[in-house]
Amino acid sequence: MKAYRLFEWKQPARLVDIPVPEPEAGQVRLKVAGNGICASDLHLMHEWDKSPSHIKVELPMTIGHEVGGWVDKLGQGVSGFETGQPVIVTIAGCGHCRYCAMGMNQYCLNKGKQVGMGLDGGIAEYVNAPVGAVVPVSDIHPADAAPFTDAGLSSYHAVKRVAPLLTGGTTVAVIGVGGLGHLAVQELKAITPAKVIAYDLNDASLELAKESGADVCLKSADENIEKMSVEAVLDFVGAGATIAQAAKMIRPLGHIVAVGRGPGIFEFKHNAMPYGAMISTTFGGTKAELMELIGLAEAGYIKPHITKFGIDEVDKAYQLLAQGKIQGRGVIIP
Ligand SMILES: [Zn+2]
Ligand SMILES: [Zn+2]
Known part of the structure; x- marks a missing residue:
């Protein structure tokens, strides 16, 4: 064979x-x-x-x-x-x-x-x-x-981890709409009422995010990142820039799941994120x-x-x- x-x-x-x-x-x-x-x-x-x-x-x-x-x-x-x-x-x-x-x-x-x-x-x-x-x-x-x-299960496990935070009137960001990210968008829409914002650098990936049901699709750029605007972030990239964007977007008591295994480094200290916000790895x-x-x-x-x-x-x-x-x-x- x-x-x-x-x-x-x-x-x-x-x-x-x-x-x-x-x-x-x-x-x-x-x-x-x-x-x-x-x-x-x-x-x-x-x-x-x-x-x-x-x-x-x-x-x-x-x-x-x-x-x-x-x-x-x-x-x-x-x-x-x-x-x-x-x-x-x-x-x-x-x-x-x-x-x-x-x-x-x-x-x-x-x-x-x-x-x-x-x-x-x-x-x-x-x-x-x-x-x-x-x-x-x-x-x-x-x-x-x-x-x-x-691709489906790794994204779904991350979605399930943040789902308890994503009640009516909340927002979640998905960074990186590739093999895992496009499924995360669909999974979030299937099991939570949260507004889903998808970020990517690539136009074709943003198109896929839209087809997957994302409410808002934006280029990953600092000017598109609103401070303390989301209850959860799923980062499928793990670059220094994406982790910094996630830390900027997250609200108090929010949760960032670092799914992507990029080389980004997050310096954990007081004031790095709002009070009560957390960041976790996953597998x-x-x-x-x-x-x-x-x-x-x-x-x-x-x-x-x-x-x-x-x-x-x-x-x-x-x-x-x-x-x-x-x-x-x-x-x-x-
Ligand atoms: Zn794999
Ligand atoms: Zn065992």
């Missing part, structure tokens, strides 16, 4: 032919329908010269952590899924630490290897996933549902939130903007992603 594999750190990944993998005990083999491409794949392929301690990647490894497909074969001890069933893959936790017990599987203290981050990923014709990470979908094609597992989302999100999508509230590429176009797709030229999410179809 075809698979897009990384053989050496800081060397380009290559599309190669490898045997179809057998599912191990506790795993489900999927026939891949589609795999979304993510900026964190670019970090993995181009920036790191060894695996960071938190994810334990050994090479060679197939790239791709945003997978949708059909159940193809069950490993030993796995039940509850049927061959041909459409599913997507999320982050598996150990199931027994305090975070897993709270349902916060993505913050698991014993988080082992994940699909596309330690285990072979989904830019391939088949992929094995731990059964605890497999989530059924019904009314959405699994290639179209793939972006929900990361992924819970399995229950992914199920909620799929429910919202199946009810028609959320529709990812997807650009599809064949697996033979995978190098080109990552180049376009690196250049910021993919609107919404790119998905590789094997």
Whole structure:
């Protein structure tokens, strides 16, 4: 089968032919329908010269952590899924630490290897996933549902964190309307009554923000940032400028979620933000939130903007992603 594999750190990944993998005990083999491409794949392929301690990647490894497909074969001890069933893959936790017990599987203290981050990923014709990470979908094609597992879920987890602040008459800012940001706009409109202001530098992204339901779309520029004007900010960029803009916009008791992993630095001190305002980091989302999100999508509230590429176009797709030229999410179809 075809698979897009990384053989050496800081060397380009290559599309190669490898045997179809057998599912191990506790795993489900999927026939891949589609795999979304993510900026964190670019970090993995181009920036790191060894695996960071938190994810334990050994090479060679197939790239791709945003997978949708059909159940193809069950490993030993796995039940509850049927061959041909459409599913997507999320982050598996150990199931027994305090975070897993709270349902916060993505913050698991014993988080082992994940699909596309330690285990072979989904830019391939088949992929094995731990059964605890497999989530059924019904009314959405699994290639179209793939972006929900990361772009959708990471944004939804941030939206849910600030949603209690976003009652009637409030305002929320979304900075950066890419793969995650355009879904955040839709998620905010689906579950809160807040006015949504979207910021981006790029006209096409602001157009996507408008299509996604943003009430106001503005260029990210200091003159468009009103002091103490919003109850929450979701920053999908994480640059120095965007964090400074977020800190300027936030109201007392407001909440900034720094989702994007840009290199920006925030100097935390008294008077850096109004009283009671807070800023937090975030990672992924819970399995229950992914199920909620799929429910919202199946009810028609959320529709990812997807650009599809064949697996033979995978190098080109990552180049376009690196250049910021993919609107919404790119998905590789094997
Ligand atoms: Zn990702
Ligand atoms: Zn755990």
